[in-house]
Amino acid sequence: MTVLPRLLFVLLVLQLNAISAFSTQASQPWGRRIFHHHPCNNPQQRTFSSLPLNVMTTGDGTSSSVYESIFNFTDIQENAVSKFERIDDAIMGGISLSSIRQLEGEDFARWSGVCRTDGGGFCGTRTMPFEEPLKVGANVDGFYILCRFTSDDEPQRRVWKMTTRTESSRGEQLYQAMFEIPPSEKDDEMEWMQITIPFDSFAQVRGPRLVEGAPSLNVTGGLYQIGVTLSKFQIGTNVTELPNFRAGYFELQIKEIGVYNKEVLSTETETPLLETEVVKTLSLEEANKKRPILLKILSPVTNVLFSEKARRRQSANRILRKRGLSRWQIFKYAFQNRVERKGLTGAILESAKVAIQDSFRLLLGLTLRVLVFLPFVLTLRAIQLISGFLSKATKTKQA
Numbered sequence: 001m002t003v004l005p006r007l008l009f010v011l012l013v014l015q016l017n018a019i020s021a022f023s024t025q026a027s028q029p030w031g032r033r034i035f036h037h038h039p040c041n042n043p044q045q046r047t048f049s050s051l052p053l054n055v056m057t058t059g060d061g062t063s064s065s066v067y068e069s070i071f072n073f074t075d076i077q078e079n080a081v082s083k084f085e086r087i088d089d090a091i092m093g094g095i096s097l098s099s100i101r102q103l104e105g106e107d108f109a110r111w112s113g114v115c116r117t118d119g120g121g122f123c124g125t126r127t128m129p130f131e132e133p134l135k136v137g138a139n140v141d142g143f144y145i146l147c148r149f150t151s152d153d154e155p156q157r158r159v160w161k162m163t164t165r166t167e168s169s170r171g172e173q174l175y176q177a178m179f180e181i182p183p184s185e186k187d188d189e190m191e192w193m194q195i196t197i198p199f200d201s202f203a204q205v206r207g208p209r210l211v212e213g214a215p216s217l218n219v220t221g222g223l224y225q226i227g228v229t230l231s232k233f234q235i236g237t238n239v240t241e242l243p244n245f246r247a248g249y250f251e252l253q254i255k256e257i258g259v260y261n262k263e264v265l266s267t268e269t270e271t272p273l274l275e276t277e278v279v280k281t282l283s284l285e286e287a288n289k290k291r292p293i294l295l296k297i298l299s300p301v302t303n304v305l306f307s308e309k310a311r312r313r314q315s316a317n318r319i320l321r322k323r324g325l326s327r328w329q330i331f332k333y334a335f336q337n338r339v340e341r342k343g344l345t346g347a348i349l350e351s352a353k354v355a356i357q358d359s360f361r362l363l364l365g366l367t368l369r370v371l372v373f374l375p376f377v378l379t380l381r382a383i384q385l386i387s388g389f390l391s392k393a394t395k396t397k398q399a
């Protein structure tokens, strides 16, 4: 893909979907926060109280922490995973791929995938838009996630982020906080960890960058989205990569995502943390209907122009070329693969389809470049020139 249409695509998505462009200047890392966690495999630590069904408390006699789940994957019947969708770097030109699912007979969700740094470097899962804002009580201190990291023993070589929104649109305004998943000890690999992420650790971000001077997170009006991200980027004033980031396969198992109140005195009357009992989310079709009209109109074009499949193919091509294979060898290899999967006719048809799509993409890219991007750049230049000229003129007048 040529650089210009790609840039145009990024600009478009950014404007409409509010994820900012990444550039890769190295810079000062933002302070990483370490949050305490309570290992919580001991059932005595979490005891039921007289609170509503989905509430748990921990603590000694005089005060305790209260946890109330928003998404509880323990009961597979609730099908909480259906309320989530993927938000991988594919939206900005990357090729990472992740999914959240729940297997029959398991009392947790598995969020897993392959994070690749080629063109991006993050994987995410987020809720579909909520039908109604999720109202949290004034007594809530933040989010918690009850999870365990099972794919390897290096969770610290990824940047983990919790994401939320306080506006109904999936527009610009996005809040994020980093959290740490401690590596599990060898002998208690399967231990669930309850990680708390206080609201006051959240900051408004655009892509991996902090928005300077933005208001802090105010949850009074309710929440509209919750998400979890694995990234190679730390949150910072400038784009900051985690040194030593571990790309590749990951799996995070999640039992609950919810809110907590750090310290409730046992003398206090217990007020629920959430006003909403069950969060209803829009279905994929409903969410698509609600997309900005421009995005809807452009989506058939952008789908072909920026097809994720095509990017994967290109990335595979690049890797094979680096290993010294010629274009012809790569084509033969791909063709044989297709023959094995689909038979000779199927392989010919698919190769033809790919060739047509690729040419179409090339043509469309060139057209866009000439018709849209060039005028755009020229207009910008013109504005700069004119405003420069005007300010010069004023200065001359003043002098």
Ligand SMILES: *[C@@H]1O[C@H](CO)[C@@H](O)[C@H](O)[C@H]1NC(C)=O
Pocket: 025, 027, 028, 237, 238
């Ligand atoms: C961020 O980048 C800008 C421009 O590259 C630089 O001037 C600034 O000092 C950097 N800030 C930090 C905190 O590193």
Ligand SMILES: *[C@@H]1O[C@H](CO)[C@@H](O)[C@H](O)[C@H]1NC(C)=O
Pocket: 053, 054, 055, 056, 067, 068, 069, 072, 073, 074, 075, 256, 258
């Ligand atoms: C999650 O659901 C399970 C089973 O329904 C329940 O035992 C547990 O208490 C719930 N968690 C919370 C925090 O309410």
Ligand SMILES: *[C@@H]1O[C@H](CO)[C@@H](O)[C@H](O)[C@H]1NC(C)=O
Pocket: 218, 219, 220, 221
């Ligand atoms: C938070 O938002 C509410 C309105 O939704 C407002 O009344 C309140 O003052 C805000 N709090 C802060 C600290 O800005």
